[in-house]
Amino acid sequence: MAEASYPEDLLYHPEHDWARIDAADPAVATLGITWYAQDSLGEVVFFDLPAVGASVSKDASYAEVESVKAVSDVIAPLSGEIVEVNEALADDLQKINEDPYGEGWLVKVRIADPAEREQLMDARAYAATLGG
Amino acid sequence: MPSTLRRTALYDQHVAAGAKLVEFAGWEMPVQYEGVAAEHRAVREAAGVFDVSHMGEIEVSGPQALQLLQRLLSNDVAQIALELDGGGAQYSVLCREDGGVLDDLFTYRLDTDRYLTVTNAANHERDLDWFQTHARDFPEAQVVDRIDDYAMIAVQGPLARGIVQAISDAPLPARMAAATRRLAGEEVLVCGTGYTGEDGVELLCSPAEAAGLWDELVRRGAVPAGLAARDTLRLEVCFHLYGNDLSTERGPIEAGLGWCCREDTHFIGADAVRAVRESGPREKLVAFAIDGPGIARQGNLVAGGGEVTSGTMSPSLGVGIGMAYVPAEHAAPGTALEIDVRGKMRRAVVKQKPLYRKGS
Numbered sequence: 001m002a003e004a005s006y007p008e009d010l011l012y013h014p015e016h017d018w019a020r021i022d023a024a025d026p027a028v029a030t031l032g033i034t035w036y037a038q039d040s041l042g043e044v045v046f047f048d049l050p051a052v053g054a055s056v057s058k059d060a061s062y063a064e065v066e067s068v069k070a071v072s073d074v075i076a077p078l079s080g081e082i083v084e085v086n087e088a089l090a091d092d093l094q095k096i097n098e099d100p101y102g103e104g105w106l107v108k109v110r111i112a113d114p115a116e117r118e119q120l121m122d123a124r125a126y127a128a129t130l131g132g
Numbered sequence: 133m134p135s136t137l138r139r140t141a142l143y144d145q146h147v148a149a150g151a152k153l154v155e156f157a158g159w160e161m162p163v164q165y166e167g168v169a170a171e172h173r174a175v176r177e178a179a180g181v182f183d184v185s186h187m188g189e190i191e192v193s194g195p196q197a198l199q200l201l202q203r204l205l206s207n208d209v210a211q212i213a214l215e216l217d218g219g220g221a222q223y224s225v226l227c228r229e230d231g232g233v234l235d236d237l238f239t240y241r242l243d244t245d246r247y248l249t250v251t252n253a254a255n256h257e258r259d260l261d262w263f264q265t266h267a268r269d270f271p272e273a274q275v276v277d278r279i280d281d282y283a284m285i286a287v288q289g290p291l292a293r294g295i296v297q298a299i300s301d302a303p304l305p306a307r308m309a310a311a312t313r314r315l316a317g318e319e320v321l322v323c324g325t326g327y328t329g330e331d332g333v334e335l336l337c338s339p340a341e342a343a344g345l346w347d348e349l350v351r352r353g354a355v356p357a358g359l360a361a362r363d364t365l366r367l368e369v370c371f372h373l374y375g376n377d378l379s380t381e382r383g384p385i386e387a388g389l390g391w392c393c394r395e396d397t398h399f400i401g402a403d404a405v406r407a408v409r410e411s412g413p414r415e416k417l418v419a420f421a422i423d424g425p426g427i428a429r430q431g432n433l434v435a436g437g438g439e440v441t442s443g444t445m446s447p448s449l450g451v452g453i454g455m456a457y458v459p460a461e462h463a464a465p466g467t468a469l470e471i472d473v474r475g476k477m478r479r480a481v482v483k484q485k486p487l488y489r490k491g492s
Contacts, residue, residue: 042152042360043167045445046427046452064474066427068168068360068444071474 004035007101011117012126013077015059016040018101019120026114029078032105033065033096036130042067044096047089047106054082056109058116063106065096078116080109140185141283141339145346149356156359157253159186164358171361172447175328179289180357181349184334185342188256189278190263193246196273201247204266205239206384206405208394212241218311219243221325224392225384226259227401231408232380233387235259236372238325240310248278248321248336252374266400283342287354288332288365295352296322296333304333316348327362329369329486367442367453368488370419376430377417377441377455386413386457388485416463417441419487420471420480422452428471428478434458435470435477448488458482 010018016037022028038044046066056062061073062082085107089095096104111117121129137160146153151162162183164171174180192201201209207224214220219241226234235255240248251259256279263275287296297304300322301314310323321336337345350356363373372378372387383401384393385408395402395409415438422428428443434456443454458469467482 042164043169046425048425066445068364068447069163071427071429 004039005101006035006123006127008123010101010123011077011120012123013059013075013120014126014129015075017075017077019077019117020101020105021117022108027111028083028108029080029111030105030108031077032100033074034126035100037072038097038100038104041065041070041072044093047093047096049085049087049090050082050107052082052085055112056080056082056107058113058119074106076109077120078109079112081112082107083110084108138186140183141342142183142185142285142346145343146183146356151356151358154359157186159253161186162356162358164360165356168358168360168364169447171355171357172364174355175289175330175357175361175365176448177290179287179291179295179332179354180328180361181346181354182286182288182357182362183284183346184286184362185283185339186253187284188251188253188259189282189336190249190251190260191242191246191276191278192249192263192267192273193243193276194273195245196270197245197247200263200267200270200273200275201239201249202397203270203399204263205237205249206389206393206399206401208397209239209247210397212239212247213309214241214244215309218305218309221308221310221323225378225389226262227384227399227405228380229401229404231383231385231401231404233374233378233382233384234262234380236374236378236389238323240321240323242310242321250284254375281338282336283339285335285337285342285346285349286326286328286332287335287349288326288328288330289354290331291353292330292332295349295354296335298352299348307331315345318345320345327371328365329371329488329490330365363442364444364447367444367455368446368448368486370455370485370487372417373442382415382457383408383413385409386415387417413460415457416460417455417457418463418467418482419455419485420453420469421446421449421483421487422454422471423468423479423481425452426473426476426478427452428454428456428473428480432474433472434462435472436462438462440471446487452478452480453487454480
C-alpha cells in the first residue's frame with residue numbers, strides 16, 4: 001500500500017497499532033500495525049509470532065516486527081488472550097507492508113476489558129497525532 | 133531533518149525518485165527508494181546505482197607522497213602499479229600506534245607522485261587531521277582535502293560494467309585499477325572497485341556533472357539503490373563497515389584484515405600489529421548465520437564472550453546473518469554460537485566468509 005490510509009472502522013493506539021472489533025463477536029478483536037508503522041519500519045523481514053493462549057496487556061509489547069534496519073515492539077491496544085495468530089505471515093511477511101489492515105493482520109484476541117476500547121482513538125484523532 | 137545536514141549533488145535526483153532520506157554521518161542520504169529487497173536483487177541480478185558522495189577524498193602528492201602514505205597506510209603502497217593508461221587501487225587500514233583502526237580506505241594511484249585516498253564519511257575530518265599531522269615529517273608531500281571536489285557514484289551488478297562501458301570513450305579499467313575516462317562527454321575517474329561483491333565500478337566526478345551522469349545511468353537501466361541495500365549487500369560478502377566491524381578498540385588482525393597489513397613497511401601501528409599476528413589474536417571477527425528464526429543485531433552479546441558487530445536479514449539467503457567478534461577458540465567455521473537477541477537466546481553457526489557467493 002503506497003499511500004497512507006487509516007480506515008474509519010478501526011480503533012487506534014498511539015504506538016501505531018490498530019484493533020478491529022469483530023462484527024459478529026464483539027468480544028473478539030483483530031490487531032495489527034498501522035500504515036504509518038509499516039512505512040516507518042520499511043519492509044518487514046521477521047515477525048516473532050506469539051503463542052495462542054498467551055495474554056496480552058494493553059500498552060505492553062506482545063510481539064516484535066523487524067525490518068532490515070530496525071526492530072520494533074508491537075504494542076497491544078487492548079488486553080486479552082490470543083485466540084488466533086496469522087500463520088499465513090510466516091510465508092509472506094510482505095503482507096504486513098502491502099495490506100496492513102487486511103491480510104497483514106497479526107493476532108486475534110478475546111478482549112478482557114471492553115471498557116479499554118474507550119481509551120483508543122478513532123481514525124481522525126490518530127491521523128492528527130501523525131501531524132497531518 | 134536539521135538544516136545542518138549536508139546534501140550531495142544528487143539530492144534532487146533522490147527526492148524525485150521518491151527516496152526515503154535519513155541522516156548518515158552528518159549527511160542527508162537515501163536509505164531506500166522502492167524498497168531494499170528489490171534494490172538488493174537489482175544489484176545481485178542486474179545493476180544498481182548508489183550515491184556515495186558522502187565519502188571523502190584526500191589527495192597526497194609530491195616527491196614524498198609515497199613515503200607519507202607508506203607511513204600512514206597498512207598495505208605496501210609501493211605495490212600500487214602505474215600504467216600508461218591509469219593506476220592501481222589498493223585497500224588498507226589506517227592504524228594508531230596501538231594498532232586500533234582509525235579507518236579502512238581505498239587508495240588510487242593517479243600519477244607518478246599523486247594518490248587519491250577515499251575515506252569513510254564519519255571519519256573524514258579525523259583522517260584528514262591524521263594525514264596532515266604526519267605530513268609534517270614529510271615536507272615534500274602535500275595533503276589536500278578533496279571532499280568538495282568529488283561526487284561519487286557506485287554502479288554495481290553483473291550488468292554494471294556494460295552500462296558504463298556504453299557511455300565511455302575507451303575500455304573501462306580492470307578490477308582493482310583506476311583511470312580517467314570521458315563518460316557521456318564528461319571527465320570521470322573510473323575505479324574498478326565496489327562494496328557489494330558484484331562486478332562494477334565506482335565513479336568519481338565533479339559535483340556539477342554528477343546529476344547528468346546519474347540520470348544517464350538510470351536511463352540505461354541502473355536501478356537507484358540506497359544505503360540499506362548497500363548494507364545488506366556488503367554484509368552478505370563480509371566486507372567490513374567502519375563503526376560496526378572496525379573501530380579503534382580492535383586491530384586489523386582481530387578483524388581478519390592481516391592480508392592488507394605489511395608490517396615491514398613500518399606503518400604507524402606496525403609493531404602492535406606484528407605482536408598480535410605473532411602471538412595470535414584473542415578475538416576474531418567471524419561470519420555467522422542464525423540457525424532458525426530471528427535476526428541478531430549490532431551490540432547483541434555472544435554467550436561465552438564476544439559481541440555482534442553487524443547483523444541483518446540476508447535478502448539473498450533468507451536467514452539472519454552477521455559478523456561478531458568471538459574468542460579465537462570459537463572462531464572455526466561450524467562452531468555453534470548462542471546469541472542473546474533482546475533476551476532470547478538464538479542459535480547461530482560460524483560460517484566460512486563470504487556468507488554469499490555468486491550462484492549459491
